[in-house]
Amino acid sequence: MFKNEEMEINLGPQHPSTHGVLRVKLRLDGETVTHCRPMIGYLHRGVEKICENQSFFQGQVWTDRMDYCSAVANNLGWAEANEKLLGITVPRRAQYIRTLLNEFNRIASHLIWLGTHAMDIGALTVFLYAFREREDVLDINEAFCGSRLTTTAFRIGGLREDLPPGFEKMVRKFLAKFSDCLEEYEALLTENRIWKKRTIGVARLSAEDAIALGVTGPMLRAAGVAYDIRKAFPYAAYEEMDFEVPTRTEADTYARYQVRMAEMRQSARIIQQCMDGMPEGPVMAKLPKILRSEVNEVYHATESPKGEIGYYLVGEKGSLNPYRFHVRAPGFINLQSLPKMAEGGLIADVVAAIGSLDIVLGEIDR
Amino acid sequence: MSEPNVPQAPEAAEVPAGPYVYDYKAAPYRQIAMPKTVPLPSHRAYVAEQKAAAEADEAKWQKTLADYETAKAKAEAEGKDAPKPPVRPVPRKDDNDMKPPVPQEATDADLLKLKELLGDKVEEIFEQAGELVCQVKKEAIHEALAFCRDEAALKYEMLADQSATHYPAAKDYACSVVYHLTSISRRKRLRLRILVPEGFAPESACSLYPSANWMEREIYDMLGIRFQNHPDMTRILCPEDWEGYPLRKDYPTVGWGQRDIAFREDRGGMLERIALQKAGQLGINLKQPKAD
Numbered sequence: 001m002f003k004n005e006e007m008e009i010n011l012g013p014q015h016p017s018t019h020g021v022l023r024v025k026l027r028l029d030g031e032t033v034t035h036c037r038p039m040i041g042y043l044h045r046g047v048e049k050i051c052e053n054q055s056f057f058q059g060q061v062w063t064d065r066m067d068y069c070s071a072v073a074n075n076l077g078w079a080e081a082n083e084k085l086l087g088i089t090v091p092r093r094a095q096y097i098r099t100l101l102n103e104f105n106r107i108a109s110h111l112i113w114l115g116t117h118a119m120d121i122g123a124l125t126v127f128l129y130a131f132r133e134r135e136d137v138l139d140i141n142e143a144f145c146g147s148r149l150t151t152t153a154f155r156i157g158g159l160r161e162d163l164p165p166g167f168e169k170m171v172r173k174f175l176a177k178f179s180d181c182l183e184e185y186e187a188l189l190t191e192n193r194i195w196k197k198r199t200i201g202v203a204r205l206s207a208e209d210a211i212a213l214g215v216t217g218p219m220l221r222a223a224g225v226a227y228d229i230r231k232a233f234p235y236a237a238y239e240e241m242d243f244e245v246p247t248r249t250e251a252d253t254y255a256r257y258q259v260r261m262a263e264m265r266q267s268a269r270i271i272q273q274c275m276d277g278m279p280e281g282p283v284m285a286k287l288p289k290i291l292r293s294e295v296n297e298v299y300h301a302t303e304s305p306k307g308e309i310g311y312y313l314v315g316e317k318g319s320l321n322p323y324r325f326h327v328r329a330p331g332f333i334n335l336q337s338l339p340k341m342a343e344g345g346l347i348a349d350v351v352a353a354i355g356s357l358d359i360v361l362g363e364i365d366r
Numbered sequence: 367m368s369e370p371n372v373p374q375a376p377e378a379a380e381v382p383a384g385p386y387v388y389d390y391k392a393a394p395y396r397q398i399a400m401p402k403t404v405p406l407p408s409h410r411a412y413v414a415e416q417k418a419a420a421e422a423d424e425a426k427w428q429k430t431l432a433d434y435e436t437a438k439a440k441a442e443a444e445g446k447d448a449p450k451p452p453v454r455p456v457p458r459k460d461d462n463d464m465k466p467p468v469p470q471e472a473t474d475a476d477l478l479k480l481k482e483l484l485g486d487k488v489e490e491i492f493e494q495a496g497e498l499v500c501q502v503k504k505e506a507i508h509e510a511l512a513f514c515r516d517e518a519a520l521k522y523e524m525l526a527d528q529s530a531t532h533y534p535a536a537k538d539y540a541c542s543v544v545y546h547l548t549s550i551s552r553r554k555r556l557r558l559r560i561l562v563p564e565g566f567a568p569e570s571a572c573s574l575y576p577s578a579n580w581m582e583r584e585i586y587d588m589l590g591i592r593f594q595n596h597p598d599m600t601r602i603l604c605p606e607d608w609e610g611y612p613l614r615k616d617y618p619t620v621g622w623g624q625r626d627i628a629f630r631e632d633r634g635g636m637l638e639r640i641a642l643q644k645a646g647q648l649g650i651n652l653k654q655p656k657a658d
Contacts, residue, residue, distance in 0.1 A: 040602065040603065041601075041602060041603040041604060041605070044603040044604065046612055048588075048613060049612055049613055049617075049619060050619070052613075053619050084467075084495050085466075085495070086464055086466060087464055087465040087466040087467045087495070088463055088464050089463045089465075157463065157464075211523050211524050211550065212575065212576045212577065213576050213577050214524055214525060214526060214575070214576075214577030215577075216526075225550065227550045232550070232553045233553065233555070285462075285463035285464075286461070286462045286463050287462055287463060287464055288460065288462055288464065291464070293466065294466035294467075294468070295405045295406070295407050295412075296405075296407050296466065296467060296494060296495065297407050297494075297499075297544075297557075298494075298495050298497060299497065299527060299544075299546045299555070299557060301526065301527075301555075308526060310526060310527050310546065312527060312529050312544070312546070314405055314407075314531055315405060315466075316401065316403060316405035317403065317405065319405075323401065323405045323531070324529075324531040326527075326529040328526065328527035328529075328546075332580065332584075333577060333580070333581075335580075336576075336577060336579060336580050365603060366603075
């Protein structure tokens with residue numbers, strides 16, 4: 001009689017396909033995963049505690065360093081949460097520029113995801129193509145704020161500087177070639193037999209499970225729920241933008257790939273509209289020199305490339321720093337769904353599931 | 367003959383006995399500044415505060431008027447010129463784009479519905495900065511969450527975020543726990559809030575919203591609030607043997623486990639020593655040449 005023995009192994013913490021320092025404890029029956037437990041905290045730096053002890057302005061540099069792939073999106077959520085707490089109205093031109101940079105960031109983040117996820121599964125070529133275009137986005141970041149990765153792009157109340165000269169030309173040049181680039185990636189993957197075999201039907205997460213587990217972002221939209229905070233609770237200049245929320249109903253890794261590819265097209269559309277309809281005017285609200293809050297608590301959520309990033313701030317009367325600074329990191333909540341996706345599947349598909357989550361551990365551990 | 371100049375042996379450094387205890391006097395910059403106020407937004411408290419401020423303002427004005435009357439009577443009696451009549455100060459208006467939001471009375475249908483469903487288990491409902499807040503009794507949180515999820519008129523399907531705040535200056539509670547609910551179908555957000563005293567374990571939300579699992583573990587890890595009937599109440603971000611709860615206000619920001627070197631006082635001297643040592647290794651004389 002053949003005797004099954006369960007084996008317990010650790011995936012990570014130092015495994016290249018875990019996108020950071022993630023440790024997943026797996027129990028295996030042959031090659032089938034019977035139990036999966038993600039263990040996090042290896043990158044815990046106490047960002048919340050640090051931000052509570054710094055002034056309202058100083059928190060921004062920490063939001064860059066949480067999720068270094070989507071620094072601008074983190075900055076935007078942080079800036080808007082602080083503006084909500086302090087009751088600041090931001091000029092319209094600043095809103096447009098914020099929207100534009102945020103969409104560029106979405107493209108850059110999705111390109112990193114595409115390259116690394118395809119590489120995890122075994123398609124090495126796409127990585128080089130995706131990073132070629134990401135370099136252009138980073139150049140645009142650099143032209144705007146002097147920094148490529150940790151942008152610290154915004155200020156409370158607007159922007160520090162207006163767009164630099166020659167910025168529009170860079171954006172138009174990028175937009176002119178980007179849809180061709182997307183077709184290039186899709187030519188490499190969409191009908192690729194190996195890619196389809198590794199992704200179709202792998203790591204399913206139904207809409208009910210996704211909502212119950214708080215999963216947001218492309219993961220939720222690939223399950224057929226058209227929940228996008230840009231549409232549901234519009235912020236920045238998204239109310240004036242014309243774009244679609246791409247959804248799929250298959251809820252597997254391939255559907256998530258399709259959703260993210262479609263999202264990049266929509267992002268390019270939004271950038272085009274921002275550039276065409278850019279209003280004139282100031283980019284910074286008129287503010288007192290020192291910002292002091294009243295007793296107030298706010299929760300502000302924005303749509304980061306990974307999902308819903310929320311900032312919960314509590315203000316103390318007359319204080320220069322937030323009394324409480326809490327980040328609802330999309331990766332932290334989304335990672336909870338890994339056992340649901342991995343259990344019952346093959347061990348090789350755990351890597352696909354982790355890739356399709358699009359996590360950055362710096363943000364999960366904070 | 368005098369004794370040869372023998373250098374004294376350095377005294378052995380004292381080894382601290384027992385567990386490491388902070389000496390805040392030795393490192394004054396590590397003092398924890400404990401909060402003195404309780405920044406818990408509340409419409410009731412705000413109204414009371416505004417009323418008290420208006421009354422104090424009025425009392426001050428009446429006193430100014432009375433002082434003026436006595437001064438005037440005194441001046442008349444002494445035959446001097448009458449003093450100038452006082453002018454009531456007008457509050458200064460700031461001309462900028464910053465208008466901090468204040469708590470307002472609840473008008474939203476969801477809050478009124480919750481109040482109707484839960485009755486006197488609701489402690490307070492109000493709106494602030496466009497957000498709906500409902501504070502319920504700490505024992506009734508599970509019931510409130512169940513209503514929010516299942517009631518057809520509410521239908522908050524997702525628990526987007528759960529967090530807690532430490533209020534050491536408060537008298538009858540230690541922490542607040544907030545639940546941020548999202549209704550995807552109705553495009554609404556709601557904040558439920560409970561106030562928990564030290565040692566109280568609120569009912570876990572895991573059976574209603576599985577997403578609460580890690581968030582409650584994080585709250586336990588960071589603030590030390592345990593949740594009842596939680597499937598796995600362990601630390602999540604810190605190691606299992608970590609002491610203390612980092613996001614409490616009495617937890618220091620500097621120096622937990624660091625070597626006790628007074629860097630700030632010593633920094634200038636230390637840098638100088640290092641520079642001289644490096645220069646000496648390279649054969650450079652950094653010291654000022656003697657004047658002839």
